[in-house]
Amino acid sequence: MSDFSKGNVVIGQSGGPTAVINQSLVGAVETLRDSDTIGRIMGARHGVAGIVAENFVDLNDVDADRLEAVANTPAAALGSSRDKPDEVYCRKIFDVFKKNDVRYFFYIGGNDSADAARIVNEMASASDYELRTFHIPKTIDNDLRVTDHCPGYGSAAKFVASAFMGDDRDSAALPGIKINVVMGRDAGWLTAAGVLGRSDPADGPHLVYVPEVPFSTEQFLADVKEIYGRLGRCQIAVSEGIKDMTGTSVTVALAEALGHRVERDSHGNPQLSGSGALGDFLADYLKANMKVPLETLRVRADTFGYLQRSFAGYASEVDRREARECGRRAAALAMSGDLDGSVAIKRLDSSEYEVDYVRAELSDVARVTKSLPKEYINDRGNGVTEEFISYATPLVGGLPVLGKL
Amino acid sequence: MSDFSKGNVVIGQSGGPTAVINQSLVGAVETLRDSDTIGRIMGARHGVAGIVAENFVDLNDVDADRLEAVANTPAAALGSSRDKPDEVYCRKIFDVFKKNDVRYFFYIGGNDSADAARIVNEMASASDYELRTFHIPKTIDNDLRVTDHCPGYGSAAKFVASAFMGDDRDSAALPGIKINVVMGRDAGWLTAAGVLGRSDPADGPHLVYVPEVPFSTEQFLADVKEIYGRLGRCQIAVSEGIKDMTGTSVTVALAEALGHRVERDSHGNPQLSGSGALGDFLADYLKANMKVPLETLRVRADTFGYLQRSFAGYASEVDRREARECGRRAAALAMSGDLDGSVAIKRLDSSEYEVDYVRAELSDVARVTKSLPKEYINDRGNGVTEEFISYATPLVGGLPVLGKL
Incomplete structure (x- = not known):
């Protein structure tokens, strides 16, 4: 039985799931279970919604084999x-936390989740309620600040790169123009990963369009004509988040032009995934x-x-390991006395790929995102640089x- | 150097590639290279088009390591x-075959390709030109007759099942209605494979729609309402080839209603893949x-x-092995004196999954396809049976x- 006299824990998962977000959950849980100072470990069903509804799963007694299977399962198990x-x-x-003597709150998510953790944490301080609040990073978008890269990105990047590799061979076998639309609302990190399997200058993707570069249909047409004229085929990586010269999402502009209602989430972000409209529009434009x-x-x-964030059985081993370790470190930091923070991955300046894990301020991770820097995008704005490839390949x-x- | 006095070989690949079509190519080539009676082994670039253009690749001297890498590469390497x-x-x-003393013709493909091989073979017989013509089966659609299943299907089925597994966890984490459109013009074999990862009655896909059952939007709506009301979510597998009560492809009817030109290939088949229109239509219909x-x-x-046919690095091991063996057997049959045929996989009546390889008549494999039999579809026409699961799981x-x- 759990000891109710010890500080209890709430842990939750938030935002778009990844292939390794459960590794972070299990990393935190296994570290907390090893400690004498921890009481009940309560998993909140569906993040903050599960907290207010007091919809908790007991994580103290889940057996180790099941926990390991959960770690290797994509999407948010809670x-x-x-x-x-x-x-x-x-x-x-707070009412729920006080009622249950919750003294540790871990929230696994992206920048919006870090912001949620920050708000909860500030309210706790203002109420003189001792609460240790840790954010554990995850996002396939790789757009969190401070950290070198985000758990979840490596696995999504592996999926996208492998998809481009196979599709490029398919497109070479039956030549033509192939457009592949990749997730990423504001940042082109995942779209850029499409190039990671290239081994030859003739390999696709031959063109890469990211949200950081304003998208012009005329330039797009000229780029495709040039490649198609030279190679007799053209494989293209396009981010779902590309924006036109006025900063309007091409997907949103298209949906509105077609008379579709554009869904927005509670953060005001437009819904871009779960529709083939952008790819179909670009294909029709090229045909015409x-x-x-x-x-x-x-x-x-x-x-x-x-599939980019949820495909079963094909995660990056590096990403799996790092996501697990981020969960462990967050638990260790909280238990060692830190009151709040997020875990950041720091890449060491070594010849082999090596990382360390450091504490970051919640306010530095919350809200603002990190775009693909200029030096990772080529001069023409339609491809990536060797610097990006060196950065992303180990992940x-x-x-x-x-x-x- | 190759010996021009021996019977030469032309081998080609045709139709939509698969993850293991190159295993069959390599299986045939390695068997032919082991024989004293074979001269030049000429790989035709782009199937029959490469034959008439005399666009050949010498396959006698490709080193074994490279051949092995080709075998593990999705899509048609030729x-x-x-x-x-x-x-x-x-x-x-024929002019090209005579000019080059080609006495063996291997064509790796689906039913259309078997038909092409049959025509070439009949012309050879009529011209008294001794030619040994073998078809080697491949298709992710699994719709060839005679054979128990087709090389290429197992890998595509593994991809589709894994995609549904991960996506089902994703949909459980953020509940709603999720529609996944799967390849398959006339047969629902691949769409049905979406269920192979289910381990629990609450797991998706909860509904499966295949081309063999006429699709009614009203029934679809009623089915989804029932599942959504009961589980609070619903994951749906839909074949791109679903047809309405009049036999018209829902995708084609939709494209025409939206004023899009419907592409048809040289066999008259409408182009269904490479567009998100069907999924978007069904999603909009449910929202409304x-x-x-x-x-x-x-x-x-x-x-x-x-991605279903080309994703790199995730083929079925069983499929890899069987595709390789089909190539080897076709070469062995041709060299042992058989004049023509196709290779069929025969499932043995044993407790463990075991197969043998037998010769089939070209005319039995050509043209007509094999649909999902009635006993593999549930009574309501919106799911598959345990018999299907037993059939497909080993693949x-x-x-x-x-x-x-």
């Missing part, structure tokens, strides 16, 4: 949430404007969708080796 | 083709008709697209083991 707690919401969270007889022009668009933990004839 | 040779086309093929407040109704659609060669809390 359930996730898109709720952003306001003043009233936080008051309810390439000035190549349509009988001989093969144009296809795929939207990789939720995917190896890719398939392909052969050609 | 390039593929959608051409269907007519009388004139075949005359050109579920009678649930849109703020609380999360509906998403993904179209798995070309994927194992799936990830997931854990839940």
Whole structure:
């Protein structure tokens, strides 16, 4: 039985799941279970929503084999949430925390989740309630500040790179124009990862469009014509988050032009995934404007969708290990006396890829995101640089080796 | 140097590539290279198109390591083709065969490719030209007759099942309605494979729609309402090839209603893949008709697209092995004196999964396809049976083991 006289723990998962967010959950839980100062470990179903509803799972007694299976399962095993707690919401969270003597709160998520943790933490301080609040980073978007990269990104990048590798061979076998739409609302990190399997200058993706560079359909057409004229085919990586010259999301502009309602989440972010509209629009645009007889022009668009963050059985080993360690470190920091923070991965300046884990301020991780820096995007704004490839390659933990004839 | 006095070989790949079509190529080549009676082994670039253009790759001298890397690479390493040779086309093929003393012709492909091989073979017989013509089966659609299953299906089924497994956990974490569109023009074999990772009655996919059952939007809505009302979420597998009560492809009807030109290949087949239109249409239909407040109704659609046949690094081991063996057997049959045929996989009546390889008549494999039999579809026409699961499970060669809390 759990000891109710010790500080109890609430741990939750938030935002879009990843292939390794459960590694972080299990990393924190196994570290907490090893300690004498920890009482009940309560997993909140569906993040903050589960806290206010007191919908908890006991994590003290889950057996180790099951916990290990959970760690290797994509998506949030506790359930996730898109709720952003306001003043009233936080008051309810406190009532639940006080009632249950919760002294440790771990929230695994992205920048919105770090912000939620920050708000809860500030309310705790203002109420003189001793609470240790730790954010554990996750996001396939890789757009959190301070950390070198985010747990979840390496696995999504491995999926995207492997998808581009196989699709590039498919497109070489039946040549034409192939558009692949990749997740990423504001940052092009995941779209850029499409290039990581290239082993030859003729390999795709031949063009990469990220949200950091304003998207022009005219320039897009000119770029595709140039590659298609030279290679007889063209494989293209496009972020779902590309924006036009006015900063309007191309997907949103298109949806509105077609008379579709654009969904927005509780953070005001437009819903971009779960639709093939952007890829279909770009394919139709090329068919209409390439000035190549349509009988001989093969144009296809795929939207990789939720598989990028949830595909089972294909996570990056490096990402798995690091996500686990982020959970462990957050638990260790909280138990060693730190009152709040987030865990950041620091890449060491060594010849082999090596990292360390450091504490970051919640306020430095919350809200503002990190875009792909200029030096990772080529001068023409339609591809990535060698610096990006050097940065991202270790994170995917190896890719398939392909052969050609 | 190759010996021109021996019978020469042309080998080609055709139709939509798979993750293991190169295993069959390598299986045939390695067996032919072991023989004294074989001269040049000429790989035709882009199938029959490469034959008439005399665009060949020498396969006698490719080193074994490279050949092995090719075997493990998705898509057609020689390039593929959608051409269907007519009388004139075949005359050109013969001219090339005679000129190059080609006595063995291997064509790796689906039913259209078997038909192409059959036509070439009949013209050879009629011209008294001794030619040994073998078809080597491949198709992710699993719709060839005679054979128990087709090389290429197991790997695509493994991809689809793993995608559904991860996506189901993702959909459980952020509940709503999730539609996943799966490849398959006329047969629902691949869509049905979405269920292979289910380990619990609450696991998705909760509904499966295949081309063999006429699709009614009203029934679809009623089915989804029932599941959503009971589980609070619903994961759906839909074949891109679903047809309405009149036999019209829902994708084609939708494209035409939206004013899009529908592409058809040289066999007259409409182009269904490479577009997200069907998924988006079904999602919009549910949003408009579920009678649930849109703020609380999360509906998403993904179209798995070309990744199903080309994803790198995730093939079924069983499929890899069998595809390799089909190539080897075709070469062995041709060299042992058989004049023509296809290789079929025969499942043995044993407690463990075991197969043998037998010769099939070209005419039995050509043209007509094999649908999902009635006993594999449930009575309501919105799911699959245990018989299907028993049939398909051994072919994927194992799936990830997931854990839940």
